[in-house]
Amino acid sequence: MISRLYKLIVIAMERDTYDFELEQIKKLIKERGAKRVGLQLPEGLKTEVTDIAAEISKDTGAEVIISGNSCYGACDIDEKLERIVDVLFHFGHTQTFFLKKEPLLRKVKKVVFIELRSSVNVKLVVEKAVAEIKGDTVGLVATVQHAHALKEAKAVIIHSGKKAVIGKSRLKYDGQILGCDFSSAVVPCKEILCIGSGSFHPVGLALYTGKRVIAADPFTMQISIYEAEELRKKRYMTIARSLDAKSVGIIVGMKSGQFDLSEAIDLKKKAVEKGIGAYLIVMDDIEEDKLLGFKVDAFVNTACPRVAEDFVHFEKPVLSVKEFEVVLGERKWEDIFKPFSFKR
Template sequence: MQEQILQAVQEKGAKTVGLQVPEGLKKEAGEWMQELEKNGIQVYTFISPCFGACDLCHEDAKELGCEVLIHVGHSDIGVETDIPVLYVEYQSELDISKITEKAGKEIKETIICLTTTLQHIKQLSKAKEILEEAGKEVVIAESGTRAKYPGQILGCDPGAALNQEAEAYLHIGTGNFHPLEIALATGKKVYVADPELGEVRIFEDEKDKFLRKRFAKIENSKEAKKIGILLSTKTGQNRKELAEKLKEMCKEHGKEAQILVTNHISPDNLLGYGFDAYVSTACPRIAIDDADNYDKPLLTPQELEVVLGIREWENYKLDRF
């Protein structure tokens, strides 16, 4: 990846660059900095946490005189920037062949829609072949609004999983969020092939557990009088119009609501404001993955609609961009 970064910067002819690396790749960043400096390139490394290509520090980099921002780990999701951004995509070295073979034996259905995250995306066509050899009909669908590659899904964009023909889904990757978004968006069976754990499982119990938890949060929020609508200043997470719409919606349904603006949503930032519940208009993962860290309910926009009686619980959906 070091050579890839240097080559990309040299091709641009940049002499001063900003460098932004995600959590999992910080260790390597020191070597990349050294290599760039050795080649006469001035580097400013941004160390604030960064979880996606929605969070580009292009304005600060421009202020520092950077000609280019190197953003490592994520694919371009189409955020407009003040300076050019070099996206250095991260690909896992883990071979997904074995786990896909295992999945091919365990999947009962015939027409399968295949999804994964950026780190395995280059191996997706190989996974398709393996499943076809196992007798499956495999669909790799076009991505949605933000993901770059067919079959790629993001926490804010499950578009590649919205395939009508599929009888079931196979998601290759780790964690529960993506299987959850596929299961909720499609209502179909989701198999998960986890290359790190080496296991294939059906995503079912987790979905029920998740829905029970969210139902409780929604019920707890129905008596809330004051609601804080959280608006992110991150370029690719800023949904000002949505925040304003939700504020109006609250008022029309007898709730007091205020818009709270921050670059980083955290329990500490909310201390002392005295709201009864919060709604996040930022990254859809925040209200789901981090909810247990908050002492007041932290809801998605769609959950707020259920609280206000605008949406039926039966029509529960995850947030997406």
């Protein structure tokens, strides 16, 4: 009960620090003369959305339509909603390279990304995290909500007598990371300090960069350590369970920034050449109960490259593309994990 209450307090604290940019949103609606407006927020912030809708509607006169679908990243634009509105506000992510993909160019004009910058003070948690840095230098990264605070975090580390490097990113900001892009962690040091909440990003950082990750949560003030080898072992075991597969379901994600049919067809061809039966399966959200019925020995996921990690305890192995290439004998085990996994 206490831990549930604590969680709710943390969520409320977190929410209160985000900049929803409502004044800019209302200004833009008026400037564009938008009559219908769409709102898409990540799961944890859906409690806010009715208040936001009411305020926008009252102050602009626009009809506001809320997306009830998932919102995991900039790869996950609610396309059906986007088609029926004049402008769609997508919260919590930055426009990324995914949107440069050909089928998505049309959407860039209609979708406005609200980054939800957090005003939480990162100084205290970074001061606490410094004690965990083993070497002289640490790479410094953050999710988009805290990317603007990285310089301040760097100053804290330097003040403690250590060095900090903020790496160049393929994303909008230096030091910014995504669940599938850790290009900013390609820096000359063995440890990364990651500012943000939850385990999704630090787990990916450790897994894909092979570095030791110190995760610093500025809301809970919790410091957690992630070691690459432990995480990689779990994935190697899943690959090992797939080595004898006689048939595979190749999942094609239908979310706008994850769709890659040509890659799925290519993998199917390679599997068939190796004597493995292969079937293409399209899905929006990839969930265990939706996979249960298929009579195949394993699944390969061509959508979000991090989804396979959610299926560690699933009765059948679910592999990423690179992991399946190991099964096909086309990739070495040591070449599976790279800091940017989306573009393969």
